[in-house]
Amino acid sequence: MKKRFYCLLLLFTFASHINAENKITEAQLGQILFLDSNFSANRTMSCSTCHEPAKGFTDHRENVGHGIASLGDDGKSFGGRNAPMAGYANTSPSFHFDDALKEYVGGQFWDGRANTLADQAMGPPLNPAEMGLPNAEALVKRIQENPFYVDSFKSLYGKNVFESSSKGKVLPAFQGFANAIQAFEKTKQFASYDSKYDRFLKGEYELTVLEDLGRTLFFSNNNVSCNSCHLLKTEDSKQEPFTNHQYRNIGVPSYADILRLAGLKADHIDHGLLENPAVDDPKYDGKFKNPSLRNVAVTAPYMHNGVFKELRTVMEFYDHYNNPERTVNPETKKPWQSAEVPKTVDKEDLKGKALTDRKIDALVAFMKILTDKRYESMLEEQEKSK
DSSP states (O other), rough: HHHHHHHHHHHHHHHHTTTSOOOOHHHHHHHHHHHHHGGSSSOOOOOOSSSBBBTTTTTEEEEEEEETSSTTTTTSSSOSSSSOOTTTGGGGGSSEEETTTTTEOOOSTOOBBBSSHHHHHHHHHHHHTTOOSSSSSHHHHHHOOOHHHHHHHHHHHHHTTTOOOOSSSHHHHHHHHHHHHHHTTTTTOOOOOOOOOHHTTTTSSOOOOHHHHHHHHHOTTTTGGGTTTTTTTTTTTTTOSOOOOOOEOOOOOOOOHHHTTOOTTTOOOBBBGGEEEEEEEEGGBBBEEEEOOGGGSSOHHHHHHHOOOOHHHHHHHHHHOOOOTTTTTTTEEEEOOOSSGGGGGGGGOOOOOOHHHHHHHHHHHHHHSSSSGHHHHHHHHHHHHO
């Protein structure tokens, strides 16, 4: 109810300022659409339901199986993957095969099947397990219910925006819906680059001893291999997204809880990149998009299936490949499970020196300072809850 009220308040605010000289921008329209629950079948969820701006653009609802999967508009359906963070998604290029790298790069979703942010925005409204509208025509009708939207769409996309499209083409108004959300997602709200790390680069924050050790370890090629997947530029570059936007299989195990929530069989295998229609080579089986480490400390749970609840567990999981003493998952108190897709695990990228507990603490401390300034209070809440 609070979120719906906020959306209506935004709508009123923008609408009251629109006149012939001051038209709404595409990003402003996108923000309103992003928050509007009218684009789900039962009008109960918006884009912001699973990507809440105040919570790191992730799903922090209490009714979603501890956050591992997102509850759909129908009140009973769950997705089979953990909703990825929408923050810093605007740093990803369009999905493509890089001939120089011999790698697939970019795109949206865990498997890159959406080429752009606009393509991604078209998915959830029509997904029966998410927002549940039957087709694009139904979404366009929802747009046309609102005179403000009708005027805004015509202003931004032309007076014929609500006309039907030729066979095989996306409805102009549906494309406009997606383009507007993309414009909003390209704003600074989604990528503020104002964390303690960014302030450190500007000389405005002094790292603690532990944070500095973590930074040294992260950028080191002789200790761990973090930067082989989570570095796009060079050490201490400004506006680093902390992902190379490539795809890897790091041996993440299957997770029974999310399979049960999604109504999938216990032996179901998520093939990752191989489930992208543009990819058919079995060597990409089980590879998932390397996520940004921006806000990683406040966007648990982790991995494509939410199998790990704590950031420290993730680090111990990585370390167990190199450290014979890391035999037990600290969350389950049981031995680490085998990889969901064992044949394609990127073993070279997982090589590194065994880590002490202090070094793991340091790496976690470093990742915490990648938290946007507005979410630092979430870190404080985490500490209080321990």
